[in-house]
């Protein structure tokens with residue numbers, strides 16, 4: 638599915654979130670870099686927006702990895718990073734979250750922007766993915782997740798769900814010329830877990846403590862899950 642949308646992916650992200658997606662990635666970047674990590678991975682990196690934000694702000698000696706299992710998305714990420722002169726600060730790695738090609742405890746921080754839903758929503762490999770992510774984060778390190786969430790207010794929730802079905806799905810499908818891709822986005826975002834359920838998933842594999850902040854009344858949430866020292 639992802640290999641068919643890269644050409645319009647960034648444009649649609651900006652359009653469908655009114656440009657807020659980049660703001661949320663910037664907040665996540667600050668959280669990722671706040672502990673001055675030496676090794677950071679943007680997992681499910683897609684077209685690399687989080688990796689590029691990290692590269693803009695990370696210190697010279699921070700190793701940055703942009704990983705995704707979809708080569709066309711990662712290729713676009715590489716081209717974008719090269720264009721902005723940041724290509725040499727990022728290692729691009731084709732990798733499936735189910736089998737990350739890194740040693741135990743390799744990363745201080747892993748960031749995932751809008752990919753956690755793909756890894757966990759009705760996904761039979763959820764547990765495998767989360768255990769693998771946990772495995773490669775060092776004790777005291779953290780996982781930072783930016784993802785769609787469920788607004789707390791009933792009215793805002795209904796409006797968001799209506800927006801997803803009646804605007805985001807048809808417009809996304811039409812612009813990307815992929816009939817299923819944005820219907821899947823709308824369906825999975827409408828039915829995705831609330832923050833408490835995300836915390837439960839993360840807690841089951843050992844993350845502790847887990848904290849979250851809601852943005853736009855819960856349309857998006859950032860979870861920060863730590864690996865105990």
Ligand SMILES: C[S@@+](CC[C@H](N)C(=O)[O-])C[C@H]1O[C@@H](n2cnc3c(N)ncnc32)[C@H](O)[C@@H]1O
Pocket residue numbers: 639650680681682683684685686687704705706707710732733734735749750751752755756
């Ligand atoms: C919705 S996109 C998010 C891309 C990007 N992080 C962003 O902020 O826009 C989800 C990405 O997750 C990747 N992905 C999904 N499942 C994956 C897996 N098992 N391993 C690695 N990448 C995966 C897809 O290829 C896609 O690029």
